[in-house]
Amino acid sequence: MAQTKQIVVVGGGMVAHRFTEAMRARDTEGRFAVTVLAEEPRAPYDRVALTSYFTGRKPEELALGDPSLWEDPLVTLERDAKAVSVDRAARTVTDAHGRTYPYDHLVMATGSYAWSPPVKGSDLPGVFVYRTIDDVAALRGYVQQRRRDLGRTVRGAVIGGGLLGLEAAGALQELGATSTVVQFADRLMNLQVDEGGGQALSRLIENTGVKVRCNTATEEIRADKHGHVGSLKFAEQGEQLVDVVVFATGVRPRDELGRDMGLPLGERGGIVVDDTCLTEDPAISAIGEVACIQGSCIGLIAPGNTMAEIAVDRLLGGVSTFPGADTAAKLKLLGVDVASFGDAFATTPGALELTYADPVAGVYKKLVVSDDARTLLGGILVGDASAYASLRPLVGSEVGGDPAGWLLPEGAIERPNVELPDEAGVCSCNNVSAGAIRGAVTEHGCTDLAGVKACTKAGTSCGSCLPLVKKIMGTELEKAGIEVSNALCEHFAMSRAQLFSAVQVSELRTFSEIIERFGTGRGCDLCKPAIGSILATLYNEHVLAADRAALQDTNDRVMANMQKDGTYSVVPRVPGGEILPEHLILIGQIAQDYGLYTKITGGQRIDMFGARLEQLPSIWKRLVDAGMESGHAYGKSLRTVKSCVGSDWCRYGVQDSVGMAIALELRYRGLRSPHKFKLGVSGCARECAEARGKDVGVIATDKGWNVYVGGNGGFTPKHAQLLVEDVDDATLFKVIDRYLMLYVRTADRLQRTAPWQEDYEGGLDAIRSVIVDDSLGICADLDAHMARHINSYEDEWAAVLNDPERLKQFTAFVNAPEQPDPTLAYVEQRGQRRPATASERSDGSVLIAPATLEVRS
Amino acid sequence: MTTTASGVARDTTTVAVCAYDRLTPELGVAALVDGVQVAIFRLADGSVHAVQNLDPFSGASVMSRGITGDKAGEPTIASPIYKQVFSLLDGRCLATMDKEPAAGHEGRLTVHRVCVEDGQVRIALAEPAGP
Ligand code: SRM
Ligand SMILES: Cc1cc2nc3c(=O)[nH]c(=O)nc-3n(C[C@H](O)[C@H](O)[C@H](O)COP(=O)(O)OP(=O)(O)OC[C@H]3O[C@@H](n4cnc5c(N)ncnc54)[C@H](O)[C@@H]3O)c2cc1C
Ligand code: SF4
Ligand code: FES
Numbered sequence: 001m002a003q004t005k006q007i008v009v010v011g012g013g014m015v016a017h018r019f020t021e022a023m024r025a026r027d028t029e030g031r032f033a034v035t036v037l038a039e040e041p042r043a044p045y046d047r048v049a050l051t052s053y054f055t056g057r058k059p060e061e062l063a064l065g066d067p068s069l070w071e072d073p074l075v076t077l078e079r080d081a082k083a084v085s086v087d088r089a090a091r092t093v094t095d096a097h098g099r100t101y102p103y104d105h106l107v108m109a110t111g112s113y114a115w116s117p118p119v120k121g122s123d124l125p126g127v128f129v130y131r132t133i134d135d136v137a138a139l140r141g142y143v144q145q146r147r148r149d150l151g152r153t154v155r156g157a158v159i160g161g162g163l164l165g166l167e168a169a170g171a172l173q174e175l176g177a178t179s180t181v182v183q184f185a186d187r188l189m190n191l192q193v194d195e196g197g198g199q200a201l202s203r204l205i206e207n208t209g210v211k212v213r214c215n216t217a218t219e220e221i222r223a224d225k226h227g228h229v230g231s232l233k234f235a236e237q238g239e240q241l242v243d244v245v246v247f248a249t250g251v252r253p254r255d256e257l258g259r260d261m262g263l264p265l266g267e268r269g270g271i272v273v274d275d276t277c278l279t280e281d282p283a284i285s286a287i288g289e290v291a292c293i294q295g296s297c298i299g300l301i302a303p304g305n306t307m308a309e310i311a312v313d314r315l316l317g318g319v320s321t322f323p324g325a326d327t328a329a330k331l332k333l334l335g336v337d338v339a340s341f342g343d344a345f346a347t348t349p350g351a352l353e354l355t356y357a358d359p360v361a362g363v364y365k366k367l368v369v370s371d372d373a374r375t376l377l378g379g380i381l382v383g384d385a386s387a388y389a390s391l392r393p394l395v396g397s398e399v400g401g402d403p404a405g406w407l408l409p410e411g412a413i414e415r416p417n418v419e420l421p422d423e424a425g426v427c428s429c430n431n432v433s434a435g436a437i438r439g440a441v442t443e444h445g446c447t448d449l450a451g452v453k454a455c456t457k458a459g460t461s462c463g464s465c466l467p468l469v470k471k472i473m474g475t476e477l478e479k480a481g482i483e484v485s486n487a488l489c490e491h492f493a494m495s496r497a498q499l500f501s502a503v504q505v506s507e508l509r510t511f512s513e514i515i516e517r518f519g520t521g522r523g524c525d526l527c528k529p530a531i532g533s534i535l536a537t538l539y540n541e542h543v544l545a546a547d548r549a550a551l552q553d554t555n556d557r558v559m560a561n562m563q564k565d566g567t568y569s570v571v572p573r574v575p576g577g578e579i580l581p582e583h584l585i586l587i588g589q590i591a592q593d594y595g596l597y598t599k600i601t602g603g604q605r606i607d608m609f610g611a612r613l614e615q616l617p618s619i620w621k622r623l624v625d626a627g628m629e630s631g632h633a634y635g636k637s638l639r640t641v642k643s644c645v646g647s648d649w650c651r652y653g654v655q656d657s658v659g660m661a662i663a664l665e666l667r668y669r670g671l672r673s674p675h676k677f678k679l680g681v682s683g684c685a686r687e688c689a690e691a692r693g694k695d696v697g698v699i700a701t702d703k704g705w706n707v708y709v710g711g712n713g714g715f716t717p718k719h720a721q722l723l724v725e726d727v728d729d730a731t732l733f734k735v736i737d738r739y740l741m742l743y744v745r746t747a748d749r750l751q752r753t754a755p756w757q758e759d760y761e762g763g764l765d766a767i768r769s770v771i772v773d774d775s776l777g778i779c780a781d782l783d784a785h786m787a788r789h790i791n792s793y794e795d796e797w798a799a800v801l802n803d804p805e806r807l808k809q810f811t812a813f814v815n816a817p818e819q820p821d822p823t824l825a826y827v828e829q830r831g832q833r834r835p836a837t838a839s840e841r842s843d844g845s846v847l848i849a850p851a852t853l854e855v856r857s
Numbered sequence: 858m859t860t861t862a863s864g865v866a867r868d869t870t871t872v873a874v875c876a877y878d879r880l881t882p883e884l885g886v887a888a889l890v891d892g893v894q895v896a897i898f899r900l901a902d903g904s905v906h907a908v909q910n911l912d913p914f915s916g917a918s919v920m921s922r923g924i925t926g927d928k929a930g931e932p933t934i935a936s937p938i939y940k941q942v943f944s945l946l947d948g949r950c951l952a953t954m955d956k957e958p959a960a961g962h963e964g965r966l967t968v969h970r971v972c973v974e975d976g977q978v979r980i981a982l983a984e985p986a987g988p
Contacts (some may be wrong), residue, residue, distance in 0.1 A: 492929070512901065522901065524926030525935035525942070548885035550925065554937035557922060562937055566917035613922075779965040814875040814897070821894070822913075823918050838916070838960060 010083040011109035014036020015288030019308040028648045039082040054174035107285040112251035121221030126229030160248035166333040168246040180211040192340035199366035204336040233381030266292030275321040302428045337385035342378025342395040356407035389468035393424035399405040429461035441476040489526035492519040496749040531555040535674035555634030565835040569609045571633035574642040577604030603640035614812045620797045629795040641665040648685030653683035655700030674747040692720045695753040710757035718754040738771035741782040871979035885921035891941035896921035906945040907969040
């Protein structure tokens, strides 16, 4: 075996790290040993994440990669070892301590330094730059000290309104100082965004409390009477008091060693290299920000990492060359999304610019497309960069569909659905293609995001590509059939959707037959309610019929919602939220008679809490006798249809939203489903019923109704997406009938419509083609099923009240039917009662015990 | 002697609570026995089981309203409140759902002795498990 060759890397920054890591990963034969000479006193760290130092991340947490890299016998890291000279003839490097290191190959990775313009006073105490951990540590120390000394908020200013300047402004705010960004150019981030984007950006940044001064040149930093920074003097408009100043006016390559060695430098500095990262001297490469490649130095990490990979590849005999820099960037500055990619300034001849601006929401978006509007060339996103991860890899390929879909707020119109080509770059920080992510799943057996990240490095730097990485991974897992087991529970190996068709096809109607045929054992609290629900959906029989009661989950079991103390709440249906005064009075009367706590729910109706099991029938008898019925607040079924007042009263209403809400509520009441579902109807585009937060949202238009589907409140809020537009009543009912039926048949247990719709193969488009274009030929079946449901609907509570067998389930104790649960205890609060806490029980402040409550029946 | 998980039945006289036929298979009922709430279940195989009605995780007396089932063949009852699963044979908790029992409660159920005599379900209260 050949002797191990010695590589010396000068500079211990991000790119040096990537070089070392890649070398150790790829040089499996141990041909090279790597010595890294780092000027800073620590191992390479994540400079991109420097600002997170102010939000409490410790320097160690910024460390890059697996620290065991530095333990590798073929790797030596010399900290605090600034290289001061290189002897190209002798092939040695000497550091500031006088130690020399021989090399077979030298890699220059000295990065950049923060450059500040020669402004008078820039050497005063209180003036900082923003490049290293030591810089930010010093800034923090100074701000904290000044606050103590001055006894007031520290006034900060950042000179420079580019990417770094905004980061620094955020850091000052994080430190509790005020900050003003002083920008020489006419807008913030003038290198990345155009005028429209700059305006939106200024507004958003100012909303965060940072002051912005564009078109302003700083002439001098003046000292206060103690010799600290005291004020900024501007070229034209006067002066501003400041206590601390950060320069973020750009970077310059640290090419001094290169100059000393006599290597050619670029016009604006930087060690000149060819596309393989070699300098004029074949024994010396330069990578990262110090390298002048294809005519310029690039101040971004992604191209630096690419250079590191190329240098390694070449040393190992590979033939890769630098493909040109992707200068795309997505940043979250002070909480504001900014992204710019590709030909953002539309310099390609004939390029078209599509822009969308919403000054109120502070959003500016621009897509640059080819002259035929088909190929994406670049873009700028300010305020909402959610489309960045999907768009950036599409640069150079067809945008597909209507490009405006990418510009409008999410969901306004369909986003074109495009499958990325394998070679499309997904993670620009780490140069990972869509194909590599697919490969991680198909070839390396990764089954989760953590695995894919570890395998490909995608998403491990800035993280902006993660949503896309996840999506590609998900699609691939699905294709490979590697899904997390979707077995219902230990008794059924099938998913709910599979079980639904099994039950439907076999026409079995009892749990015992179903588990005998399709499962094992006796069932449990997961599969029993699921089958109870499937049987109810298919046959619309009473939830407490025959052996069904024992299948039902807590609430369905007694058709009321169990509360924390074992009592129940009672919610009569109030269709569309419209209620007769006599029903209001009745509810009030019942609450008084039984001492129930009353509250208006979030679903436009009234809840009465604290009813005991044995009281439920008598309460419901009074409600049913007066013409009210079950509100299914307990069921996995239709809950409420929320309405706004609509055209009857509201001066803006264009349709009768209340009438429509009532019609919908009566149509779908009692339909059992995998999870609860809710509808909303708004009488005009002002959307007072918040319909787009519902599983099905209906919004009136001049011409009819727009129907949106798959909305959700709860833990993961989602806006419903447009299904059909401007339809009449009959069409509206038809599409909603089919949508709901498809959902109840194919969703998973406890899966709301929003995640169902997302998971449905082909998404909303596919659902639309099933229920609007009848692509599967099942519409007639769906329609018939819904018709059966509507025709066979009966009020569950009325049915129970007529059935002495079922009424027996509503007894407190089998041997003492009217005896209230002796453990219940209440206290009074704001004029009503609530369950007593444990400490109230023990200190005797319990006022109301159930035995003393009046029981009427 | 180890205290068996089911608790040691107090060898007092048993108390009749209801007719066996009053029980619907797999559907629990509550009974008051000497002031103690008991949850009684008749399973599909005809066996009868009795455990404390108090749900130790919520502190509410609701176990009789839970769902019966089995875990690897062992008959179980799931709490209707936070869905913990307990063995009907010895009362131990088979699934805590990552929760702790309510303050002052032990995370298991006391199992009471049941027998069926002359068509009547009879309960013998066990010492409550734990102090
Ligand atoms: C009573 C009520 C709160 C209130 O006083 O306003 C309520 C109460 C409960 N909600 Fe709710 N939700 C109520 C409106 C809502 C709303 C608002 C709405 O409907 O406009 C939402 C968000 C909208 C949505 O569903 O998308 C809501 C989202 C949830 C969720 C989260 C669902 C999700 O998809 O993430 C749960 C948890 C669940 O179902 O798994 C939940 C679960 C519950 C449960 C069932 C929790 C439980 O298991 O005990 C509560 C039952 C209390 C009871 O006995 O009635 N509740 N809940 C509201 C009854 C409305 C009605 O008239 O039926
Ligand atoms: C606050 C901040 C935010 C940033 N955000 C982004 C972003 O969002 N996206 C993005 O793409 N880029 C961002 N960058 C830029 C990115 O950090 C750099 O492009 C990247 O660090 C360049 O890597 P490098 O290894 O070439 O240089 P550096 O990381 O600067 O490393 C060079 C190292 O060499 C050392 N050195 C220099 N001379 C010598 C010598 N003679 N002897 C020994 N050691 C020497 C230096 O001390 C330094 O540690 C940001 C930079 C900063 C400061
Ligand atoms: S938000 Fe939480 S606490 Fe409030 S009603 Fe809904 S589930 Fe109960
Ligand atoms: S694009 Fe930055 S981590 Fe992937």
